[in-house]
Amino acid sequence: MLRNALVSKISCVAFLLMFLASTPCLAHGTHSKKTLEKIAETKTITLGYQDDAFPFSYVEAQQPAGYSIDICKKVVDAIKTKLKVKDLKVRWIKSSTASQFVLIKNHVADMMCIPAFYSDLRHQKAEFSLPYFFSSTRFITRKNNNIDTIEDLAGHSVLVKSGTLYVEQVHNINKKDDLNLNIELDNNNKSAFEEVQAGELPALISSAAILRGMAVLSPKPDELEISKDALSPPIPAGFLLPLEDSEFKSFLDVTMQAILTSKDFVALYQRWFQSPIPPKAVNLNLPMSASLKALITSTSNYAY
Template identity: 35%
Template sequence: MHRLAPTVLCTLASLAPFALAMADETSSTLKKIAETGVISVGYREAEPPFSYKTPDGKIIGFSMDLCNRVVEAVRQHLKLDELTVEYVAATSATRFVLVKSGKIDIECAATTNNAERRRIVGYSYPHFTTATQYMTRREDGIVKIEDLSGRSVAAASGTVNIDQLNTINREKQLNIGVIPTKTNSESFGLVADGRASAFVWDGILLAAMIAQAPDPSKFVLSEETLSLPEPYGLLVRHGDEEFRKVVNMALKQVFTSHDIDTIYETWFMSPIPPDGMNLNLPMSPALKAAFAAPRDYLD
């Protein structure tokens, strides 16, 4: 019988923590939920109409309504009498870490699905599509990205938008001073106060933030887009196909029924809490087609 050399034993010992970490990451979300009777749902503090917290403490939104259906589907799949929902606040910078670490089982917000991110997290079927745009003060008369040359532009850290801004800035040699912020609200505030000339984010979310401003007429959403349309998806842990399958089955049931029309109407075509903001945004033909035949986005 051969004895392992001390160096080999040391190597195996050093690899043990990594093996355990990998096991934790790929362990079944459904098993965890079944054992604890709790599902951890990630939400955003201020991302209307997708996911946000009202002044009275309610966590609501389009994505949250979809996740409520997922939670019920998980309860039924596991044959649980009750399933407790634990809400966990996430930000653009923390959402992926929270999902990977298991502190969130599913993130219900407006998170863009792209190839780079799919290497670290899993995505549900798409539930919305938007492109990167920017908002400015009307008085500044900015109509194209070149008008921002030499100016300061804000974008939240951890978003695809700041990466796209940096790429365009470099390729067009615009000499834009990019200001990374912790939150999107901070970016908006920089523009409102005149400390930045523009705020780069997803078009639909910028439209919602402008609509909530004390005087929306002071701001302009760019007609120009800085990216092709990209889909949002609900986040789950990477490699947990068993859980993702249950999530997608629940979404497909909603998407291919009249339920999606009702839910969409509630959040995009009607006044929403707390101040009655109404985006008046009809469902696009592309989104209707995506709902009619749900599929994974892998482009």
């Protein structure tokens, strides 16, 4: 499975490189312009989404949907107002956790509407908006595996999605605690989760919130459990933006500050994390974290 995942990942990167090489106006021409200038000129904003990050970014009725998508739409409204472009066209481009950095770096997308969990290394590749979520890293397993702690994983194979922050985290813990883990990569949350559900591999490591989303969508959620042990403290998640575009970064920070501190934001959060989500009416029952509560009270002094 590791070989198949790596082949799939290599194929995805090869496709992106071919795409960029065949579209010189995207890879070379327009990226010399600042993001807002390009959007104003083309009357189009290009946004990245994922199809496997429920409830943040997924596909419903053949359209991007989710908590991150809703916030992105509010950002688009703010851009329309700033640029005075009422008929701004939104172009959606499907991304993966790994390819999002390629798309941003090459200015194929103007912003990624998926939860990008922060690290200093990732910040060298792309800029981050103010965060709109915080989540620790945990693992999900079948209850009958009797794997309750990180130490219980010792000697087992574990799944991690390629291109994520969790790959580095699990390698560090494996080395630090001498767990002798066999770390296998997959490039899609859904297929990785199906392997855990089927009992093919004992555990999948990811954001606790994304794991909760997978569990509630499962036909047998009672057979699954998310670890109480965390592989990390709560990590901030923001939107990826192009590097070296201070104007767009400043605009996004002001816009995100207005969204996060608005009276509508709590209702937006509750819609996705504390209410039944159509069409299956699943409820994640995930209260707002202390970190996010503190942020929406005052975003003015926040720094990664």
